[in-house]
Amino acid sequence: MRAVLLTDLLLKNLDKQSSIPMQKQMYDTIRFAVLDHTLISGQKLPSSRALAADLEVSRITVSLAYDRLIAENYLVTRAGNGTYVAPTLKQPLSAAPGNVHTQHSMQLSRRGSQLTSLPGGMGNTTGAFVPGVADSQAFPFHIWKRLVARYLSKGNLALSGYADHGGLRQLREAIAGYLKISRSVNCDPGQIIITTGTHQAVDLCARLLADAGDTAIVENPCHWAFPTVFSASGLNVAGGEVNEQGLDLANSDVPPRTKIVVVSPSHQYPTGVVMPLSRRLELLQSARAQNLWVLEDDYDSEFRYDGAPLPSLQGLDTDGRVIYIGTFSKAMFAGIRMGFLVVPNHLSEAFAKASTKLFRPGALHLQAALADFIHEGHFAQHIRRMRTEYSSRQDLLRSSLEKSLGDMVSLSSARAGLHVFAECSSLVNYQSMINESKREGIFLGTPCFVKNIPSLENRCFVLGFGAVPLERIEAGVHSLSTAMSRSLY
Known part of the structure; x- marks a missing residue:
């Protein structure tokens, strides 16, 4: 391409009425022409003075565009001999062979393909009869707004960073106090790990408690999240038998290398079965005999309408093998994306470190607001x-x-x-x-x-x-x- 044709290319693409600076338009046009081999390697370009005169723009505008392209190795200068297109790929990025290679060779991993094919949740969060969604219309957002605003100031800059040690101490204290009274959970604040919800909690458990190729037993049927998250972590998933008393682990097939069993004893999802005390004790006994971790999903236990909420499975555990999973999405509103784990004492440090290293948790101002929401009695009042x-x-x-x-x-x-x-x-x-x-x-x-x-x-x-x-x-x-x-x- 002769140098004079660069002027034609730029005149065709430059728009002096555009809000985009002329220098940026020139840079983009020449850059794309180099990558597309419209301007070929070694091509000599007109001088900044000549090009500015042809385009009727300031020479400074052309010089700045040239300087940036030179700095980014699209153009090169030769002392006393002008500006040239730098050596580039033999094939332009838009050439057909490259496109074919990209489309047919750059594929998802096996794990990625499996993940996209696994069950997923419903896209709707409103309407009849979308399951698992709380009534956000009834939530006291006026109180929540005031509490969040309390911590959005330069006086609380410490809350603008990352969380460590499993989450904000005030929130962990508030949750521990609430759980002891309402759910008979035996814990102290150091055992609580704040998460962005049940999915992250299960993912953390899968990573820390099992290796790729190990098996996790879930209730059958179950909530779609558990097989999806476990499979994404490289675990095999097996279904445990569910009857009129909930998960029957003693009579379920437990494959070799099974490490985890998930149960929702207070309100099995989706069947609604409530596990009686005798079955809870039997499940803990079976888990002890087979050396299994038990994940207790207590997703909506606050809402029981024919009596007081049942005590947690964790409160019956004497072996330190039950990990309690809780969420605020059902009790408050779905988009809060705040949950927690209660882990045995001997796992608390490992879980806190892993949470920090993997997820770099933040949103400390929301954690502080939630701590106040609980401490000041708003949470309990909303639940009632x-x-x-x-x-x-x-x-x-x-x-x-x-x-x-x-x-x-x-x-x-x-x-x-x-x-x-x-x-x-x-x-x-x-x-x-x-x-x-x-x-x-x-x-x-x-x-x-x-x-x-x-x-x-x-x-x-x-x-x-x-x-x-x-x-x-x-x-x-x-x-x-x-x-x-x-x-x-």
Whole structure:
């Protein structure tokens, strides 16, 4: 390409009316021309004086653009002989062979491909009947805003950095005090590790308690997060038997190299089963006999409507093998992304160090605000208020379902949590019902099965009522009834 043609290239691409500086436009145009081999290696360019005259711009503008391109090795100067295009790749980056190579050779890893194919959560956070979502409309954001603002100032610059030692001490103290009273958890603040939610908590446990190729047992069916996170960490996932008393570890297959078992004893997800004391003691005994770590997922234990919340499994543990997982997403609002682990004393230092090294936790001003939210009684007050509200919603949902659907569905019996588990009768085409429900604006949760259960799979679904105001429940059930009536065999 003759030097004079650079002027034509620039005149075609430069826009003197643009808000982008002329120097930046020149730099971008020449840079792309070099990478694309429109300007070839060794090509001599016009002098800054000549180019400025041709473009009718300041010579300083051209010189600054040239200087930057020279500094970044797109152009070179030869003393007394002008400016040239620097040596570049033989093939331009946009050439076809490079594109083919990139598209067909640069692929996800096996682990990445597996992760993208595993079950994932629903994208919706509002509407009937999205499961697992609290009512953010009822949350006292005016209080939360005041508490957060308390720590957003230059007087609290210490909170603008990273957390260490497992999280902010004030929050760990607040959580420890709350858990001792409400959940009978035996812990001190040093055992608590603040996380960004259950997913990060499980990931941390997988990394520290098991090696790639080891096995984790999850309840079957279970929440989709557990097999997804464990698989992403290189663990094999096996399904434990769940019956009317919850996980039956004693009668489940435990593969060799099993290191972890996950259980939700206070309100099994999704079936809603509440594990009685006898089964809890039996589970701990089986875990001791097989030397397993037990992860207790206590995701919505605050919401029990026919009695006081049941004591935690961790409070019964005498071996230091139960790790308690808690979250504020159900009790407060989903997007808070704040949770915690309670680990045995002998693991606390390792978990704190690993959390800091892997995740570099921050958001200390939010942790400080949450500590005040608990200490000042706002958290307990919100729980009491929402317990009454959610109880009314569940009662109305159950009565509406029984009235509208009758024998087409059977419901779980537990009066707890933020969802109801339902099983279709054999008269209903399951997949058609799911599709028709979406057309009606109804979103149903589908349980995750690690291994087939013919009596349940393609028959059951989850109805969340946390994000559904009381006055909209009957209309939602009516829409679901319409969808099911279209799905009968």
